[in-house]
Amino acid sequence: MLAIHNIGELVVVPPGPIGGRSMRDLTRIALAAMLLDGERIAWFGPEPQLDAPTGGESIDACGGCVIPGLIDCHTHTVFAGTREAEFVQRIEGKSYAQIAEAGGGIRVTVDAVRSATCDRLVELALPRLQRMLHNGVTTVEIKSGYGLTVEDELKMLEAVRRLKELQPVELVATYLAAHTTPREFEGRPDDYLDMVLNESLLARIRDEKLAEFCDVFCERTAFDIEQSRRVLTTAKRFGLTPRLHADQITQMSATLLAGEVGAISADHLETIDDAGIAALKAAGCVAVLLPGCSFFLSVKQAPARRLLEADLPVAVATDFNPGSAMVESLPLVMHIACTQMRLTPAEALVAATANAAAAVNRHDRLGAIKVGMQADLAILDVPNHDQWMYEPGRNCVRTVLKRGRVVASND
Amino acid sequence: MLAIHNIGELVVVPPGPIGGRSMRDLTRIALAAMLLDGERIAWFGPEPQLDAPTGGESIDACGGCVIPGLIDCHTHTVFAGTREAEFVQRIEGKSYAQIAEAGGGIRVTVDAVRSATCDRLVELALPRLQRMLHNGVTTVEIKSGYGLTVEDELKMLEAVRRLKELQPVELVATYLAAHTTPREFEGRPDDYLDMVLNESLLARIRDEKLAEFCDVFCERTAFDIEQSRRVLTTAKRFGLTPRLHADQITQMSATLLAGEVGAISADHLETIDDAGIAALKAAGCVAVLLPGCSFFLSVKQAPARRLLEADLPVAVATDFNPGSAMVESLPLVMHIACTQMRLTPAEALVAATANAAAAVNRHDRLGAIKVGMQADLAILDVPNHDQWMYEPGRNCVRTVLKRGRVVASND
Numbered sequence: 100m101l102a103i104h105n106i107g108e109l110v111v112v113p114p115g116p117i118g119g120r121s122m123r124d125l126t127r128i129a130l131a132a133m134l135l136d137g138e139r140i141a142w143f144g145p146e147p148q149l150d151a152p153t154g155g156e157s158i159d160a161c162g163g164c165v166i167p168g169l170i171d172c173h174t175h176t177v178f179a180g181t182r183e184a185e186f187v188q189r190i191e192g193k194s195y196a197q198i199a200e201a202g203g204g205i206r207v208t209v210d211a212v213r214s215a216t217c218d219r220l221v222e223l224a225l226p227r228l229q230r231m232l233h234n235g236v237t238t239v240e241i242k243s244g245y246g247l248t249v250e251d252e253l254k255m256l257e258a259v260r261r262l263k264e265l266q267p268v269e270l271v272a273t274y275l276a277a278h279t280t281p282r283e284f285e286g287r288p289d290d291y292l293d294m295v296l297n298e299s300l301l302a303r304i305r306d307e308k309l310a311e312f313c314d315v316f317c318e319r320t321a322f323d324i325e326q327s328r329r330v331l332t333t334a335k336r337f338g339l340t341p342r343l344h345a346d347q348i349t350q351m352s353a354t355l356l357a358g359e360v361g362a363i364s365a366d367h368l369e370t371i372d373d374a375g376i377a378a379l380k381a382a383g384c385v386a387v388l389l390p391g392c393s394f395f396l397s398v399k400q401a402p403a404r405r406l407l408e409a410d411l412p413v414a415v416a417t418d419f420n421p422g423s424a425m426v427e428s429l430p431l432v433m434h435i436a437c438t439q440m441r442l443t444p445a446e447a448l449v450a451a452t453a454n455a456a457a458a459v460n461r462h463d464r465l466g467a468i469k470v471g472m473q474a475d476l477a478i479l480d481v482p483n484h485d486q487w488m489y490e491p492g493r494n495c496v497r498t499v500l501k502r503g504r505v506v507a508s509n510d
Numbered sequence: 511m512l513a514i515h516n517i518g519e520l521v522v523v524p525p526g527p528i529g530g531r532s533m534r535d536l537t538r539i540a541l542a543a544m545l546l547d548g549e550r551i552a553w554f555g556p557e558p559q560l561d562a563p564t565g566g567e568s569i570d571a572c573g574g575c576v577i578p579g580l581i582d583c584h585t586h587t588v589f590a591g592t593r594e595a596e597f598v599q600r601i602e603g604k605s606y607a608q609i610a611e612a613g614g615g616i617r618v619t620v621d622a623v624r625s626a627t628c629d630r631l632v633e634l635a636l637p638r639l640q641r642m643l644h645n646g647v648t649t650v651e652i653k654s655g656y657g658l659t660v661e662d663e664l665k666m667l668e669a670v671r672r673l674k675e676l677q678p679v680e681l682v683a684t685y686l687a688a689h690t691t692p693r694e695f696e697g698r699p700d701d702y703l704d705m706v707l708n709e710s711l712l713a714r715i716r717d718e719k720l721a722e723f724c725d726v727f728c729e730r731t732a733f734d735i736e737q738s739r740r741v742l743t744t745a746k747r748f749g750l751t752p753r754l755h756a757d758q759i760t761q762m763s764a765t766l767l768a769g770e771v772g773a774i775s776a777d778h779l780e781t782i783d784d785a786g787i788a789a790l791k792a793a794g795c796v797a798v799l800l801p802g803c804s805f806f807l808s809v810k811q812a813p814a815r816r817l818l819e820a821d822l823p824v825a826v827a828t829d830f831n832p833g834s835a836m837v838e839s840l841p842l843v844m845h846i847a848c849t850q851m852r853l854t855p856a857e858a859l860v861a862a863t864a865n866a867a868a869a870v871n872r873h874d875r876l877g878a879i880k881v882g883m884q885a886d887l888a889i890l891d892v893p894n895h896d897q898w899m900y901e902p903g904r905n906c907v908r909t910v911l912k913r914g915r916v917v918a919s920n921d
Contacts, residue, residue, distance in 0.1 A: 181897055181900065183896040183897040183899075183900040184896070186848075186896065186899070187854055187855060187896050190848055190849070190852050190853070192852075394849060396849075397849050397850060425902075426901075426902055426903050427901075427903060427904055428902075428903030428904065431902065431903040437597075437601055438601070438805060438806060438807075439805075439808060441601050441603075441808070443598055443601050443602060444597075444601075485594040485595070485597065485598050486592055488594075488597070489592065489593075489594040489597040489836050490837075490838075491806075491837055491839075491842065492802075492839030492842040492843075493838055493839065
């Protein structure tokens, strides 16, 4: 048994998915304690009620707040190369087309990933995951989608598999070959999909457990509804759970498709309308918002409050990627959700824990403070979680536990 | 002599003030080296031209970018208490008046500061300054203004004086008794000003070198133009250089006053209009923008690009304070300036170095890479400064030098 005592505020996040209207109703126990039995939460409550076995290990939370470990449920953390030139061009007012003409855009990253070995991709991702962990993040979803050949997509998924063994952050792999059509298939997206939806390839991804989810960028400039349907239904037959990039730039009823294919999440939603919200509600999937992306690109945020009022389970993730969101800090993105989308700190916390766990199908085990749940925890350097969200730009995480063991400390 | 070699990019920021139209024209030397002679820059140039004395000390920049140490020219870093409850209320849609009625607002901080000893104020500010230093900040301006009695304002300035001796960040003190009228003088702002502009008090501040600048919050809810004029001209007679909070919420021609009293800077400027820009240009003072404040409050940003086009020397600072900008990271605020105000990374860098130095009257010594200037430097973990601005939420600073000595390292 490991005891955590002297907790200033224990935020009792219940298991997800949690509908938007209930997301701010969190029980907070002041002066709390916890007992961990191996990987699991065995007990929690007010400290005076703690009946700790003598001689056990213990951690002094020093009056800090304790929350579930954060879950970043939408990222592109495996990549090579950086695109700061494009960042500057965008500030200077260059359009997407001008940037692409000047050699920018996603294809820069595709070229860099294709040129990199799997070892190099692993080497580049390791310090990113290490920094995420030090920000309190204990689970990260990572998508392929910068290889865009059979070999390079498999290389990205293989990099994620190796990363699982090299560091403590739990990784969730998503197959996103349908990210964009590569230049060698320009004008022939269906031929490209023939290649990346090849049955023996999908069987291999399933059999080698290289991915749990399949994603598609459903967008005017990427794949249309019909193509997206094909991607998700084909992959589903091979055991990959559907999820999709929906309504980011163009509103094209992708949320209807989400319901139709049984997607676990619909992500982005910057341009979602009332019909889309109704479709999402009917679909029963998690609405994953990416406020760091809109912030980074200086474009409109998704209508978060309308989604919450519709009682949808809302999650928040970084979308960490080198083109549209070079933001690896989930706490910073949660702060952006607070000030730019008007989520309360409680809503932002549920969005990055319980509901993010639901978006990666781990809500039976992760993202909540409940007896029997996995002891993935962050101990903060501030006495309450409101104060954490109120201080962007400062890492308020002191200690991080994964499966009941201390895996990072910022002392 | 201390050599810094293997610099991926040396950003040659010239001494300030630099007019807006020239702020993005920075010389960058690839594969550079520097020589420091004690506290000063003795030489810099392409590494192959380095003629380092044998046996001297050296620092390997590991291909990282080198920039002048950052200067945060507008902060309220000395304070007690936090106001996260108010942060949450604001997100929930409460108005300023409702928050004040619920016991929030600046008076919460005033009460906390009045209750704190000078020792306690020092103890609270030390870790903040330490974290700022680790973000590459080597000089910080700090205002009084939460005491609002003679004794408590002196206590705040005394705290700044003690902090100068306890840590390496260079501090610049500003007397801001005219921050707001305290409740015991409600309805009698002129009586309050009689007290804090008392001649023997101002003489003491001058003689004991407790402050270099005098600031006033010129705003409908604080002090009007006539009162602000009185504050700044009176203080100026005692050697305190004027600066002012202008055009934050209400456009009331404070920039005209800036010119009239010879202010070194006019700060905030969220509501500045064309006449104000012309007045500021005529006044010859630095325009200090505080994008972290508008971001934190979710309100409109100052029209930065119009100020730059008018060729005004623009600075950027955090406004770090517990009410309207709990943001201590100047690099994060510079990123916000890039994405939310459309400053290029080069403009943001000049704004937080050369022009910030001009705003605190240290441009003869600080904020630039030039032979003879003080060796306040930050060595980054990224090869160019564009990449630094492109990665918010990650501390890219590796090593910080103040007066030619290493004072912080993030290895």
